[in-house]
Amino acid sequence: MRSQMLIARRKAANVVFVGFCWLATIIALGALAAILLSLLKEGVGGMNLKIFTLDTPAPGSDGGLRNAILGSIMMCAIAMLIAVVVGVLAGTWLAEYAGDSAYGKVVRFVNDVLLSAPSILIGLFIYELLVKPLHGFSGYAGSVALAFLATPVITRTTEDVLKLQPAALREAGVALGSPLASTIRRVLWRAGQTGILTGGLLAFARISGETAPLLFTALNNQFFSLNMTKPMANLPSVIFNYALSAYDDWRRLAWAGALVIAAAVLSINIIARTLARETRRS
Amino acid sequence: MTLTLDPSKALPKQGPAPKAKPRGGALDPFFEALCAASATALLAALCGVLVSLAIGGWPAFHKFGLHFFTISSWNPVTEVYGAAGPIVGTLITSFLALLFSLPVAFGVAVFLVEFCPSVLRRPIGTAVELLAGIPSIVYGMWGLFVLAPWFALHVQVPLLLLAPPGSLLEKLTSGIPNGANILTASLILAIMILPFMAAVLRDLFLTIPAQVRESAYGLGGNTVEVILSVSLPYIKRSAVGAIMLGLGRALGETMAVTFIIGNSHAFPKNLFDSGSTIASTIANEFNEATTEMHTSALIALGLVLFMITFAVLAIARTLLGRPKVV
Numbered sequence: 001m002r003s004q005m006l007i008a009r010r011k012a013a014n015v016v017f018v019g020f021c022w023l024a025t026i027i028a029l030g031a032l033a034a035i036l037l038s039l040l041k042e043g044v045g046g047m048n049l050k051i052f053t054l055d056t057p058a059p060g061s062d063g064g065l066r067n068a069i070l071g072s073i074m075m076c077a078i079a080m081l082i083a084v085v086v087g088v089l090a091g092t093w094l095a096e097y098a099g100d101s102a103y104g105k106v107v108r109f110v111n112d113v114l115l116s117a118p119s120i121l122i123g124l125f126i127y128e129l130l131v132k133p134l135h136g137f138s139g140y141a142g143s144v145a146l147a148f149l150a151t152p153v154i155t156r157t158t159e160d161v162l163k164l165q166p167a168a169l170r171e172a173g174v175a176l177g178s179p180l181a182s183t184i185r186r187v188l189w190r191a192g193q194t195g196i197l198t199g200g201l202l203a204f205a206r207i208s209g210e211t212a213p214l215l216f217t218a219l220n221n222q223f224f225s226l227n228m229t230k231p232m233a234n235l236p237s238v239i240f241n242y243a244l245s246a247y248d249d250w251r252r253l254a255w256a257g258a259l260v261i262a263a264a265v266l267s268i269n270i271i272a273r274t275l276a277r278e279t280r281r282s
Numbered sequence: 283m284t285l286t287l288d289p290s291k292a293l294p295k296q297g298p299a300p301k302a303k304p305r306g307g308a309l310d311p312f313f314e315a316l317c318a319a320s321a322t323a324l325l326a327a328l329c330g331v332l333v334s335l336a337i338g339g340w341p342a343f344h345k346f347g348l349h350f351f352t353i354s355s356w357n358p359v360t361e362v363y364g365a366a367g368p369i370v371g372t373l374i375t376s377f378l379a380l381l382f383s384l385p386v387a388f389g390v391a392v393f394l395v396e397f398c399p400s401v402l403r404r405p406i407g408t409a410v411e412l413l414a415g416i417p418s419i420v421y422g423m424w425g426l427f428v429l430a431p432w433f434a435l436h437v438q439v440p441l442l443l444l445a446p447p448g449s450l451l452e453k454l455t456s457g458i459p460n461g462a463n464i465l466t467a468s469l470i471l472a473i474m475i476l477p478f479m480a481a482v483l484r485d486l487f488l489t490i491p492a493q494v495r496e497s498a499y500g501l502g503g504n505t506v507e508v509i510l511s512v513s514l515p516y517i518k519r520s521a522v523g524a525i526m527l528g529l530g531r532a533l534g535e536t537m538a539v540t541f542i543i544g545n546s547h548a549f550p551k552n553l554f555d556s557g558s559t560i561a562s563t564i565a566n567e568f569n570e571a572t573t574e575m576h577t578s579a580l581i582a583l584g585l586v587l588f589m590i591t592f593a594v595l596a597i598a599r600t601l602l603g604r605p606k607v608v
Contacts, residue, residue, distance in 0.1 A: 010504060010507070011504070013506050014504040014505055014506045014507075016506075017505065017506035017509070018397060018505060018506075020389055021389040021390075021392045021393040021396070021397060022393065022397070023389065024385065024386045024387075024388070024389020024390050024393065025389060025390045025393040025394075025398075025406070027386055028386050028387075028389075028390050028410070028476055028477070028480065029406070029409070031473050031476070032409070032413045032473070032476075032477065034424075034428070035416075035420070035421065035424045035428075035473070038424055038427070038428050039420060039423075039424070042427070085320075086320045086323055086324075087320075089316055089317045089319075089320035089321075090317065090320035090321040090323065090324055092317045093314075093317030093318050093320060093321040094321060096317070097314055097317060097318065098321070104321075106325065107321045107322075107324055107325055108604075109596075109599060110324055110325050110328045111324050112595075112599050112604060113328065113592060113595045113596065113599065114324065114327065114328060116527060116530050116531060116534075116591075116595055117328075117331075117534065117591065117592075117595070118533070118534020118535075118536065118561060118587060118588075118591055119534070119536065120534065120536045120561050120564055120565060120584070120587075121331055121335070121534070121584050121587060121588055122331065124331075124334070124335060124338070124564065124568075124581060124584045125327075125330060125331040125334050125335070127568075128334040128335075128337070128338050128581070129330065129334060148327055151323075151324065151327075152324065155321075155324065179307040179309065179310045180310055180313075180314075181309050181310045181312075181313035181314070182309075184313070185313075205415055206415070208417075209416070209417025209418070209419065209420075210417070211417070211418070211419050211536070211537045212536040212537055212561070212565060215565055215568065215569065216568050216569060219569070236417070236419055236537075239419055239423070240419060240537065243419075243422075243423050243426065243427075243541070244426075244541070251427075254423065255423065258419065258420050258423050261417055261419070261420070262416055262417065262420050265415055265416065265417060266412060266415070266416070269412055269415045270412070273408070273411070273412075
């Protein structure tokens with residue numbers, strides 16, 4: 001009798017637990033679906049060709065987000081240029097030269113901390129480093145801030161990818177009389193290029209939606225400008241300002257901008273993941 | 283014809299042949315130095331953040347000393363800056379977010395590993411991972427335009443009408459019913475860190491060897507018993523690390539919170555009160571700060587945030603090891 005009750009209780013506990021897990025998943029997917037749905041619902045309404053052909057307007061007049069989108073692309077491109085060079089080299093050092101050295105461990109630790117460090121602090125740092133001494137906000141300062149966020153991702157993926165390459169590749173390089181530097185550049189980097197590309201795409205996806213580090217570095221600019229030594233329009237800052245404004249047309253533009261950013265980030269992420277899966281398979 | 287060996291034509295004796303220098307070998311040390319310099323740049327970046335925040339925040343620390351942490355007034359007019367409000371706001375929102383998010387993330391992770399029909403496993407898993415990458419400004423806008431009005435209309439107003447004047451309930455739920463408060467900020471944070479924590483926890487569950495779980499099932503355990511008394515203890519250490527990583531994200535999250543927390547620097551009286559976090563205060567005020575002391579106080583706040591997140595992330599890294607990036 002008691003054992004039957006025990007079994008019944010265990011069964012009931014199990015049912016409750018399984019139900020809880022189902023419920024948790026439904027809640028999670030429901031919340032995230034709700035966010036994406038409102039993004040689509042509000043964003044598609046403001047979506048038209050003018051978004052890409054007109055500049056940010058004064059309230060009440062017709063306009064788009066061309067200057068902001070272009071500014072974001074330019075700043076991200078320069079940031080990626082810096083981040084890929086520094087990140088790939090640092091990742092190479094960690095994988096090929098650092099070994100188990102104490103300094104290597106410190107750098108690995110620092111890189112992992114930088115991976116999740118609050119981005120607003122990077123913005124403050126660049127403000128102190130580049131904006132205050134040079135007396136002005138600039139697109140370049142924004143790029144450098146973004147580069148600081150992208151580099152740790154690339155460093156980490158490069159290190160992981162290079163460590164996956166078989167030792168035979170390095171030995172073959174040595175046997176052919178090639179210097180280690182050439183082996184790394186001509187053999188190991190080439191063997192790991194898809195993985196490094198994946199890391200680059202992930203880093204790009206991460207910085208293209210970042211707002212906080214741009215607030216005090218690139219600032220914003222309501223006009224079209226290609227001058228990176230001056231304050232520069234960028235999509236996240238425009239969304240932030242317009243969303244908090246009291247004008248309905250600005251808010252519509254903010255939603256459209258948010259949809260553009262989310263779509264871009266999601267598609268870059270999907271490409272990166274597909275690449276990663278392809279490499280894992282082969 | 284006989285083969286003649288002419289000693290004079292033999293190779294001159296020189297000892298071992300000279301070792302050929304590989305072509306481009308001179309570049310080798312240069313390349314290594316370049317790689318090492320890049321790695322050092324990362325270290326310099328972290329130290330640079332620390333040093334610049336310390337220098338920039340020094341005037342505020344010097345003027346207010348330890349009172350910086352205890353004063354709850356933040357007043358640019360009288361030039362009195364105390365960080366108690368934002369610091370407490372940061373800690374409360376982050377811990378609440380963790381509290382809301384952790385059970386759900388755990389449920390999702392267990393679901394994906396144990397119960398999910400195999401057709402859905404990949405799509406749901408990928409969806410969760412992708413949602414971790416959506417920019418925080420999108421979450422913030424959703425919080426401001428969808429969650430906050432809903433919360434005000436369906437939670438705050440009914441509670442205000444329900445609570446008898448002078449009662450505890452009235453004290454707890456007082457505040458302007460506009461949905462911009464500490465509780466909704468925590469909810470947004472919880473939704474933001476949810477996919478991230480679920481993905482890390484799922485990967486941890488997947489590291490448990492099949493034999494361990496199967497032997498537990500073989501002994502007659504059912505799912506809840508296997509999960510709670512075998513799987514969970516197996517990953518306990520790393521799971522705490524994953525939770526700390528989620529906490530680290532929540533502590534430093536800026537934009538989503540700035541949209542919805544209401545931005546008042548007073549010490550929050552209850553969960554329905556508007557508040558501020560360190561990151562939201564910096565984001566809101568930094569460009570408008572006109573006096574040197576105001577800027578310095580904001581940078582000092584940044585240093586406090588840096589210390590807190592660094593400690594949390596360091597613990598996470600020690601417990602969790604290195605979670606995968608892709």
